[in-house]
Amino acid sequence: MTLLAPRTARALALLALIQTGVLAVMVFDRTRLLTSGREITLPIIPVDPRDLFRGEYVELGYAVGRVPARLLEGAPPSPNAPFYVTLEKAQDGTWTPAKLTRDKPQEAGPDRIVLKGRSRFGRLALNAGDADAVHSVRYGIEQYFVPQGEGPRLEALARDKKLAALIAVDGSGNAAIKGILIDGRLQYEEPLL
Amino acid sequence: MSWYRSKLERDLKRWQAAGWVTADGAGAIRKDLDQTKSAFAAAPVLAVLGAVLFGFAVMSFVAAHWTGMSKLARLALLIATLWACYGGAAVLFQRQLAAFAHAAVLGGIAVYGASIMLIAQMYHMEGNPADAVLLWALGALLAAVLVSSPAALAASFVLLSVWGAWERMGSESALYSFLVPWTGAALTAAWLRWRPGLHLAALTLVLWIVPLGFLVWGHHAHWLVVLIGGAVAAVAAVCGSAIDRHFQLSAALFSYGLAVTYAGLFILQFLDDGRWLLGSSDSAPVLRLLLLAILALVLLLGAMVWALNSDNRPALWLAYTAFALEIFTLYVRTFGSLLNTSLFFLVAALIVSALAWLAYRLHRSKTAPEAAT
Numbered sequence: 001m002t003l004l005a006p007r008t009a010r011a012l013a014l015l016a017l018i019q020t021g022v023l024a025v026m027v028f029d030r031t032r033l034l035t036s037g038r039e040i041t042l043p044i045i046p047v048d049p050r051d052l053f054r055g056e057y058v059e060l061g062y063a064v065g066r067v068p069a070r071l072l073e074g075a076p077p078s079p080n081a082p083f084y085v086t087l088e089k090a091q092d093g094t095w096t097p098a099k100l101t102r103d104k105p106q107e108a109g110p111d112r113i114v115l116k117g118r119s120r121f122g123r124l125a126l127n128a129g130d131a132d133a134v135h136s137v138r139y140g141i142e143q144y145f146v147p148q149g150e151g152p153r154l155e156a157l158a159r160d161k162k163l164a165a166l167i168a169v170d171g172s173g174n175a176a177i178k179g180i181l182i183d184g185r186l187q188y189e190e191p192l193l
Numbered sequence: 194m195s196w197y198r199s200k201l202e203r204d205l206k207r208w209q210a211a212g213w214v215t216a217d218g219a220g221a222i223r224k225d226l227d228q229t230k231s232a233f234a235a236a237p238v239l240a241v242l243g244a245v246l247f248g249f250a251v252m253s254f255v256a257a258h259w260t261g262m263s264k265l266a267r268l269a270l271l272i273a274t275l276w277a278c279y280g281g282a283a284v285l286f287q288r289q290l291a292a293f294a295h296a297a298v299l300g301g302i303a304v305y306g307a308s309i310m311l312i313a314q315m316y317h318m319e320g321n322p323a324d325a326v327l328l329w330a331l332g333a334l335l336a337a338v339l340v341s342s343p344a345a346l347a348a349s350f351v352l353l354s355v356w357g358a359w360e361r362m363g364s365e366s367a368l369y370s371f372l373v374p375w376t377g378a379a380l381t382a383a384w385l386r387w388r389p390g391l392h393l394a395a396l397t398l399v400l401w402i403v404p405l406g407f408l409v410w411g412h413h414a415h416w417l418v419v420l421i422g423g424a425v426a427a428v429a430a431v432c433g434s435a436i437d438r439h440f441q442l443s444a445a446l447f448s449y450g451l452a453v454t455y456a457g458l459f460i461l462q463f464l465d466d467g468r469w470l471l472g473s474s475d476s477a478p479v480l481r482l483l484l485l486a487i488l489a490l491v492l493l494l495g496a497m498v499w500a501l502n503s504d505n506r507p508a509l510w511l512a513y514t515a516f517a518l519e520i521f522t523l524y525v526r527t528f529g530s531l532l533n534t535s536l537f538f539l540v541a542a543l544i545v546s547a548l549a550w551l552a553y554r555l556h557r558s559k560t561a562p563e564a565a566t
Contacts, residue, residue: 009283011339012298016279019305019332020272023312027268030316080321080363118321140319177317193265 031192033176037168044163058144067097069133077102085117115139116173139175157182271308299344302333323359334378343387349378350393367408395449403456415461422453448508451496455515458489463522489519494548
């Protein structure tokens with residue numbers, strides 16, 4: 001029995017180490033995305049403009065979350081699997097969806113960026129054949145947890161103003177909210193740790 | 194008096210009366226039982242209660258202060274709790290309190306899962322929530338392997354099932370990749386020589402196989418489920434003694450095969466429209482249901498006879514339950530068209546009677562030579 005104990009202790013230490021490692025990789029991946037990801041600014045479509053920062057978290061809407069079905073290039077993505085939306089920057093600086101693909105396209109240049117998305121309803125719109133069908137896409141930047149104590153300040157600032165989210169995008173298309181802009185000025189930046 | 198003690202008292206009196214156990218022997222057995230009883234004493238129970246209460250105190254404290262903490266403080270707290278659980282387990286193993294140590298390991302797995310969810314929430318990671326459950330299940334499996342922990346293995350089977358069901362709901366695919374971690378967990382159960390773990394493995398596999406018909410080959414492939422279950426049950430029945438020479442598994446295999454077969458037949462009869470059987474669905478759905486019901490009842494009766502002959506009680510109860518479910522569902526489904534209902538029960542009665550007569554003949558031919566000697 002006493003012979004077994006040190007081995008068990010070592011096994012437990014290894015277990016704790018591996019599980020801690022998994023958690024550390026999760027955090028590291030995210031902080032790397034926030035620090036070194038390419039930044040784009042996307043205007044927020046207010047869902048309920050009056051009490052945006054009142055609650056614990058808000059659901060943010062984006063114009064790029066509505067992707068016309070005719071933009072699909074190649075095979076349609078499988079249900080529940082992520083797919084890629086290429087955004088294109090217009091003259092006035094706004095980003096709009098340019099194409100939707102199952103696999104990650106090779107896009108370069110300052111006017112194009114690829115975001116990994118998932119369908120809001122698990123699969124793409126059923127009426128995808130219609131000319132005006134629209135896919136509802138989530139990029140993982142739709143939930144915003146209002147930082148503690150910042151709600152009333154942001155709420156007062158945001159009244160009747162233009163809101164936008166500063167988004168960090170990494171090379172694989174993962175996106176994260178980096179900060180909130182009100183009338184073009186960065187008012188809150190997400191802390192890393 | 195405990196349940197075991199009262200049963201033993203009854204048995205001891207019977208054994209003593211039969212002359213198998215002497216009065217001294219019975220006294221020694223009673224004395225032994227009195228001594229082993231002290232293993233279940235108040236101290237460990239109170240210790241567990243204390244640990245649970247302590248846990249609740251910590252949880253309420255954290256819940257009250259969580260939103261006020263910085264991300265770094267939260268991460269430090271999660272990881273410190275994780276290490277405290279496994280460190281506590283190491284100390285308990287050293288003190289030879291294995292049961293408490295395994296409880297601490299299970300606590301560590303719970304903290305690991307909670308940490309995954311909380312970190313995902315802290316950093317607003319949406320992604321695919323099922324992936325987080327898979328990550329948790331793999332962590333539990335790792336704990337089961339490293340610490341030889343049955344409780345951790347049970348947790349990983351439950352989590353794998355949750356992951357499988359969730360992922361299937363979203364992807365609407367068969368999710369064959371489920372078999373990879375499942376095989377790992379099943380092998381771990383075999384390696385630990387933990388029989389309930391093997392049952393859990395079988396159960397999670399049954400839960401994976403039964404909905405398969407909805408997910409492959411045009412979403413009506415339930416006959417595939419029937420065939421898989423039937424094949425398993427048939428192999429267990431035919432090669433039973435060969436299997437049991439290596440591992441005592443054939444009886445359990447037969448029961449699981451029976452469960453899968455009947456689940457597939459149930460889906461074919463009542464949940465799916467069974468259009469594979471008679472081509473286009475406009476041709477007499479009643480006839481189709483009737484044919485399937487006869488097949489189901491004959492198979493169930495066959496399973497009952499087999500279970501009776503091989504003394505397989507779980508399979509017998511399973512077959513009884515399935516039979517009752519079959520009759521009840523048929524009755525509910527055909528209710529309203531009385532003619533069909535009566536016709537069906539007439540057919541069912543004829544089949545059961547015929548089988549009863551057959552069983553009686555078999556029984557008589559088996560006992561007749563013995564009576565002659």
